[in-house]
Amino acid sequence: MALDLYKVKDVYFNKLYQPRQNASEQIKPKVLLLDKITTTIISMSYTQSQLLSNDIILIELIENYKTLSVMKHLNCIVFVSIKSLSSLISELKSPHFGSYEIYFNNSINKNQIEKIAESDEYEIVDKLIEIFQDYLILNSHLYQIQHEPGAINPYLEDGSKLTSLLLSLKKNPIIKYESNSNDIKRLSSEILYNINSNSNNNLFDDLNIHNDVPPILLLLDRKNDPITPLITPWTYQSMIHEFCKIEKNLVNIENQQIILTDSNDQFYKESMYLNYGDLTDKFQKYVEKYKSETNQSQITKTSNLNELKKILMKFPEFKKFSTNILNHLNIISEIDKQISLQKLWDLGELQQTIVCDLDSQQNIKERIITVLKDSKISTTNKVKILLLYSIRFNFDQSFLSILNDPLCSDPLPSEEQVNLLSKFKSLFNLTNLTNIQKQQQQQGLTNIFANKNINISNLFKNHQNENDNIYLQYTPRLNEIINKLIDPNLESSVKLNTLIPDKVKQKYGTTTEKVQDIIIYMNGGLTYEESRLIHEISENNKKINLIIGSDEMLNSETWLNKLYNLTKDKQTEPERTQFRDLL
Amino acid sequence: MNKSTTPTKKINKISFGEQGFSIGDQQDKSSSSSPTGIVRSHWKTLQSNNLCKICHINLNVKNGIVNCRKCGQLHCNLHTHYEVRLRNPQFDEKTPQYDSNGIWSRCCETCYLERQNTEVLSNNLTEDFKKIRLTFADVNELKRIKVQRNFLKLVNEGKEVTHWKTGNHCSICFVKFSLLIRKHHCRLCGDLVCDDPNGYRKYCSIYLPIISLIDRLPNLNYDKIPNDTIKFRCCINCKNGLLFELRKQEQPENEIIKTYLNLIDQRYQIEVMLEKYSKDEKIGHKLMNHLKDFEKLVINFRNQFFTNDLRVVQIENEQLIKNIYQSIAMFLQDNLIKYKEISAIHVPPEPQKEEIKPEPSLTKKQVRELREQLMVLNEQKFLIENMIKDFTKSRRFDELNSLILNKQELEDTINELENKLGEFKFI
Ligand SMILES: [Zn+2]
Ligand SMILES: [Zn+2]
Ligand SMILES: [Zn+2]
């Protein structure tokens, strides 16, 4: 795997902490100074005991430099973002520790290096190193960039974070982006600028040394596929996020916090992409294994010292085992509870039937009416079904009267839900042009994309899956895009523009047929289902290396909230948007 | 395998090497390496019975008999549907080498995947940085001399710096001055600074008695010592400049760190010995003594920095002390098992007759072993109690539950052991 983010994590760990290679190397106790950005990066990647066993005996925030105790015997590892430059300068001017190794998590410029040099009057800085991780590593092929609240220019911020991703993996890519999205267009030119300008110490000049074909950076916009996050997922990791929300590898269930990482949880690693049926089978077997192994530990009551010794040595092992089982048991029972509580066996099937065109409109309509009249089904779930229907067949006003009936819906649909229902299709331009113009005149609405069209029929292509499982019929649009990149002979309606950095042009020319490395960024949120898809494509095609990331991991709830806001924005500033679209 | 890599129409192609030939299906057009391409001297020749290096299938015209252009090994068609760019060997190289500017050549899956290693970039700026730092050294020194001169002027002649700067922002934190945030001037450099003695910006400047600085800098050329009521305003930069030499020399003693350094020194000895011990069992006795010493140090550390109910004595260094204790206790625990093995070997065997005695239910050896178990368990219990406190504080409840369970199990086992030991429990 040529794009393994866990490898990045390991290499940077060794860079930062320089673990001793063998026992005869001397021990140097260290302090670790972080800022808020790097704290998240570190805590996503390494455990506290990992740090402790590397003689990191203290971790502090650099912004608290004023309150640190003086400990000149300690060496200090500083791992910060450039946002902490002023704190770092103050710390160096009146230092608390013996010596400093400074690591920035993205590139810094000459002027910034000078400022640090000027403040290092005591000459205590031993190292100044750029490592490139201005992003979080969620899985070996999944990353996330973090938005800081109140960023003045989000394209600039996101661009520099994605640039750090490219640098960390030593890739100078061809940029391909969806031509109908303004956001993506601006982001792509920002990244191209970062690569072509010499602002990164010319680092991009020497990349791609081991790349026979140029890598691809594929920039996509969530708004081109608003459907996928609405569909109830049926594989483990996706379901956990849908029902319990995975927040930076942490899951909260009944006031308990569970850490979920495939790097030190074998069961999770093997089951995260399994569908629900296979998952429950696998878990059953896992519990059986635990039972048979722990029966031996009942020998605690034995008087045989040797046995006791063995058990004692196994003790931590068992503890890990049982805690792990308990965690997954808690998660799986929560998922199970939600499925029956929300009647998802029925709803899930209906969702797949609608989006994959598996039944006639009349039959679907009848089934939807049954759903709408069921007061036990939540209003939100009804809204999701109606949104899928409205994209497939246009919104049917007659549904609204049932949805607004207090006998059927509790609570009644909110204003923003009704709003979204009537505008969803036009919001994403998922209809033909004449209709759009009509609606624009009527409602003063403009489309999210400047007068560019997505052909609605394309959203429902590619769903003829060999998979028999009715719940796994739907395949996200991403699949089509990736397959088209790998095999240019395939039909596809997706329009991609291409930007080629100067150095890439020099080395490979402007036309390349082969594809090996694809780094995908989905602007506006990604689902774990799409992450699973990427994992699956890589598993099935050894020639291709894929990683994917986004600025947010979505589930249907967070996506709906974003949709409500989008409809609201469209209402409050139609004129300005219209104006921008004219330009 | 992916379907798309299997060509629909099979056309076999024969390529001749120096000592033999390959028969393989043709890949897409681009793969046809030109006759003037990559050397074939390293190609493995056909034997009577040839197997694919990867899947061990019998190689024949139907399955393909293909030499990987990179490693030369024979493979089937399926496992050579890959291509890499190669260049010819140079100097003493024996085989073609990967080269991203080279010629596209058919290769085996192994060689393709070997090419796909994840590389990770970091950029060392230290050298540039040190060069730049050097250029600032003189400037900074001049600044410090100037500040010192101005300070002496203030002490000896009562003269403040004359060039007071103008502006609307604090030169340190850049806050804009207003009715609430008043302008002040540093009396040593004349810079504009804010004054916020108790707030967030409290480190921009201080208003301090002149005598307090003189106390810390006793060796300057003072003509007279002003009385201790005279105070003046000084910015953080000037204060840092004045105290530069002093700070450079001071090595404040820190009791915790000193103890810790002592501990890790001991730990280091043990680690070195443990490594030696795996080769030479004779040093076992010495190692055992070191481990015992280390345990004493750990206990001393515990007594010194923790109260009986496990609270940290120096609250301002709480996290540091806890981290240190956890890391050394982790080490001790990991090695106590080894320690037990060693002590079991290096204590002289019990006299035979004791085994004949029927009555005392436990032999000395058993007592010792049980006590050692007890020690390990008690140590674990202490650790876990500590963690429970920590986790309760940081509200990590999921782990807490299993810890409490863990603790109970430990206590049960401890009780059991103590019962078994009975009268031998203490001594
Ligand atoms: Zn084979
Ligand atoms: Zn090979
Ligand atoms: Zn200030």
Ligand SMILES: [Zn+2]
């Ligand atoms: Zn000053």
